[in-house]
Amino acid sequence: MQSTVNYLWHTDDLLGQGATASVYKARNKKSGELVAVKVFNAASYLRPREVQVREFDVLRKLNHQNIVKLFAVEETGGSRQKVLVMEYCSGGSLLSVLESPENAFGLPEEEFLVVLRCVVAGMNHLRENGVVHRDIKPGNIMRLRGEQGQSIYKLTDFGAARELDDEEKFVSVYGTEEYLHPDMYERAVLRKPQQKVFGVTVDLWSIGVTLYHAATGSLPFVPFGGPRRNKEIMFRITSEKPAGAIAGSQRRENGPLEWSYTFPITCRLSLGLQSQLVPILANILEVEQAKCWGFDQFFAETSDILQRVVVHVFSLPQAVLHHVYIHTHNTISIFLEAVYKQTNVAPQHQEYLFEGHLCILEPKLSAQQIAHTTASSPLTLFSVASEAPKGLAFKDPALDLPKFVPKVDVQADYSTAKSVLGAGYRALQLAQTLLAGQELMLRGLYWFVEMLQATCRRSLEVTRMALLFLSSSLGTESSVAGVPETQELKKTWELRSRLRTLAGVLSRCSCNITETQMKLSTLSTELAESRDQVHEDRSIQQIQCCVDKMQLIYKQFKKSRMRPGLGYNEEQIHKLDKVNFSHLAKRLLQVFQEECVQRYQTALATHGKQMSLAHEVRNHLRLVGCSVAACTTEAQEAQESLSKILDLLSHQLLQDRTKGAQASPPTAAADPVPEAEDLILHMQELCEGMKVLAFDLQDNNRIIERLSRGPPAPDA
Known part of the structure; x- marks a missing residue:
């Protein structure tokens, strides 16, 4: 034991040693507080006096949470060696x-x-x-x-x-x-x-x-x-x-x-x-x-760098998780550019989901509007581009691994065990990352499919309501019976014919959307089943078990290398530990390669196919959107035509009433006014219905356009 006036330590509690001093873990004699003491040796006193006191002077001058604190400068009792009493850091170096x-x-x-x-x-x-x-x-x-x-x-x-x-x-x-x-x-x-x-x-x-x-x-x-x-x-x-x-x-x-x-x-x-x-x-x-x-x-x-925040972005096309570092005072436009640098997805083609919901990022707004993300809860990026997913790039931990020498060499065995255990930990870390990647792939694509399904449901609801309205409006031809044949009435018949054509187009759209829904439903079921399989995966637990056992052997090897030699029995145990360590490492790497990596590669290939299907469905929705857009235009034109015809009929009815009031009263059987009034009422109802229909179709078309937006047309 050694001591100063206020501190006590044992020379076995060595924390570090240099050319001029040794550092020990010590205690305050009164409070029991742990400190570190730096005890200078004889060689330190051969230095010039100004060099000897320089460290004391520097430490006295400094006071910061990221610099070890100096508590006191004392001397040992017998040799009167200088001792620096400093803050003890239990976590090592x-x-x-x-x-x-x-x-x-x-x-x-x-x-x-x-x-x-x-x-x-x-x-x-x-x-x-x-x-x-x-x-x-x-x-x-x-x-x-x-x-x-x-x-x-x-x-x-x-x-x-x-x-x-x-x-x-x-x-x-x-x-x-x-x-x-x-x-x-x-x-x-x-x-x-x-x-x-x-x-x-x-x-x-x-x-x-x-x-x-x-x-x-x-x-x-x-x-x-x-x-x-x-x-x-x-x-x-x-x-x-x-x-x-x-x-x-x-x-x-x-x-x-x-x-x-x-x-x-x-x-x-x-x-x-x-x-x-x-x-x-x-x-x-x-x-x-x-x-x-x-x-x-x-x-x-x-x-x-330290003032930036990280936004986690999982790219569905690449199947890769990205960390995007930005300042909170940046605009979202800068964030989108940063994503472009890492993913090669242009800002105008970037679409995001967060926790299953569409996330609209307005370029001019502050980046503070972006949701708080984590590695397990990132923004999910999807785009119009369809490419083979690259997945995580990594080096196989099994490459270039050293092997134990046949003889017992505690120093060499320790070094080999350390390298192999390091590879084992790397395999564990990679296995966790690969499994998390599979979960993000499946979850992100599932959300994307759910969003497409919601779009289909919305479109199907609108088209069916439109068809119901058109069938009820166009099926009452008796409402205009007895009305004299006029130019306006001919236009009405022509318009009704156009609306029947519109109904046919919407009917085909409805069938296409129904087929699309079936594809998406099948894909959604596959994704849910795959997610269940990922949750049931136990390969990480197997690797962790091997690593834990290897860690115990490694610790024993670490102790053995500090000893002057091993006895016969200890040497035999050491040999068995080497064999067991090698078996555990082989098993660990086998699980990693044959289960983790192969499952990940299979999942990556499946993800590529499923993404292609999702893109195909989205493109199909886009075509449906084009048809709906045409129907929207047709409905708007029909509504405008109806308004014009209605104005003409109302004007004509007013003229007929004026003339009838000036002439002698006709017979009741010859009076056309009641039939004309019925026609006008019917036309008004149809016109109002067409306004609602055109608005619904237009709103639905905007949703489809947003989800199935294609690349911009090339410049002429």
Whole structure:
């Protein structure tokens, strides 16, 4: 046990160790509060006095939620070694988070954004206080659990930090070699003499490497054999990196250098976020310090990302979930353009459903009008374009997996188990994503079909009411019997003939809509059955079970590698664990490939066929809409003709009455007025009915046009 006046710790409770100090978990002697104590060793006192006290001075100056707090500076009782008493972060470091097999391919998007927010906020506080850290890396970013369970990341280890303004330079070299700027690497690691001086932007290079590491689970610059085994190639990769590249590697010994301008396919971040991050990394991982962004631009661009909100959009034509990052002050027009960049569906062809309802997005309105979405409850995008769905692009986790060496080698066995378990977690994550994708495919298409069915029901109701009205109106020819043959009456007969033709067209439309309804009903039943099958899928539970068992063996291997050797019985158990681990991994990958992937591919092919059918139905509805549009025009013209005839008949009746009043009273049998009045009344009823009919048809046609809108006609 060791102690200061107020704190107590055991040397077994080691949290971390460096060249000049060790960090332990300690307790306050009075309150029992957990803290971290940094105890400096003898080597630390060989440094110049101003260097020794620099960390104390820097920490006293800083006070921010994303920087580890300094509580006190004390001394141990016997050796009087200096001790920094600091905030204890129970979640370990960002490096320990990334070292976990479940994050072998990087952090999930939500956690990455937390890291980005915390690192940017902490670095901003450093710059406001004129401090350069000089050793930014995942191991120096600590994780704390907030009161509500959220992650809070904090910068720590200010042993290399110093006060430095934006325009000042320094010549001393500090840092961890994988995260060093190439100019610093050349002098510190390769020991090559050079007269370069360094500024605050060296922290930006380290931040770029750290963010890439957090996003992918791997370092961005990797020579064959690894950064520490091939230092000359490591320097070549970082110093020769072309503009715009964010990663470089050498796949074989003495092989060529390969550059990447995007994140790897295994990255767990959405393409929407990746597209925002790549330009930032490209500009802070810049070799020439004069071309590298300054902190002001870095803070501006990262803050721009962090101030955006994500709108989840599931594209039915592609069968892909997209994350669209926009500002709340943007217009919906900007959102539609952002969707276009990710889906290639032009804004004028984008239609949306949300929770089963048609979602009308007016381009001029604020993006705040868009509903709150989640990955499981996104906006569903459909369009007039019919294409083969691409689905999720991914790399099979089984590719390039290492195998256990035949002999017992606890270090090699641990490394192999870690890699294989990482692939197992990746398979689990992909299986969950693929199953969620199937659910979104089926649910979105089901809603789309339901919407088409509702349109059919509405159209069928309107056409049947129109037919009922026309049949009742046109079936009473006796109502005009005894009326003298006039020009107006001939026009009436012609009009009645046109309305009979209109009734025939509407009758055919009604039959077509009924047939369409039957197709949609069959498709709807298929989708409902498929959704039931997805809900009954147990492949994820099988993979999870394998991963849990592999995790237990991995933890045992992790313990074993810390021991000097294994006894005979322990070695036999270790061998059995290797066999069991391999069997579990094989079973896990078999379930993933033969059940998850094959079912997803089958679902994708079926989705393509069902989407084609839905497009065919919608196009058929569009043709019906054209017929209804023609009927609408015909009904409007008929109503106008009726109005004119009615006006003429009313005028004629008025003239006949005037003449009859001036002449001698005719006989009752010769008086045509009652029959003419009946005709006018009948015509008035027909005219009013035609107005209602024309309005209903026009309204129905607008609905069909909105749902079956085609691409604009080409310019003449």
